[in-house]
Structures are given as structure tokens and as C-alpha cells.
Amino acid sequence: xxxxxxxxxxxxxxxxxxxxxxxxxxxxxxxxxxxxxxxxxxxxxxxxxxxxxxxxxxxxxxxxxxxxxxxxxxxxxxxxxxxxxxxx
Numbered sequence: 001x002x003x004x005x006x007x008x009x010x011x012x013x014x015x016x017x018x019x020x021x022x023x024x025x026x027x028x029x030x031x032x033x034x035x036x037x038x039x040x041x042x043x044x045x046x047x048x049x050x051x052x053x054x055x056x057x058x059x060x061x062x063x064x065x066x067x068x069x070x071x072x073x074x075x076x077x078x079x080x081x082x083x084x085x086x087x088x
Contacts, residue, residue, distance in 0.1 A: 034083035041083075044074035 048070040049055040055062035075084045 034080055037078040037080050037083040041074045041078055044077060045070055048073065 049062070049067070052062065052066055055066065078084055
């Protein structure tokens with residue numbers, strides 16, 4: 001009876017541990033988990049830079065503060081917080 005309880009506990013513990021590692025990107029490539037968020041971020045960032053006349057017209061007067069603001073706005077829209085490090 002004790003061995004069945006131990007086996008059951010070991011299987012449950014292993015399943016929980018495996019799930020927690022896969023969620024952190026250890027067993028699953030983090031880029032795969034973040035692909036939707038990264039695509040959304042790239043689209044958002046591009047649109048914000050094109051919308052600003054100084055950045056989008058190619059005049060070279062795009063302010064670093066505006067670029068940082070665009071990064072912050074687009075990062076705040078990402079669903080997975082761990083994905084933000086890939087673009088900031």
C-alpha cells in the first residue's frame with residue numbers, strides 16, 4: 001500500500017514540476033511561447049514610429065524619448081510579462 005501511495009505522489013509531483021518548468025520556457029522554447037506577443041509588439045512599435053512625422057518621414061529627428069515611449073506602450077500590451085525582455 002505504501003508503494004502505491006509513493007508512486008502516486010511521485011507521479012503527481014513530477015507532473016506539477018514538469019508543467020512549471022515548461023511554463024518558464026525551460027522545456028519549451030520561449031520564442032515559441034512569445035511568438036504572438038512579439039509579433040503584436042513589432043506591429044505596434046512600427047505603427048507608432050510611422051505615425052510620428054519626425055520618425056516616419058525619414059527626417060532623422062526621431063527623439064529617443066518618443067522611441068522609449070513607444071517601447072513602453074507596446075510592451076504594456078503584451079500578455080506574457082516574461083516576453084517583454086525580448087524586445088526592451
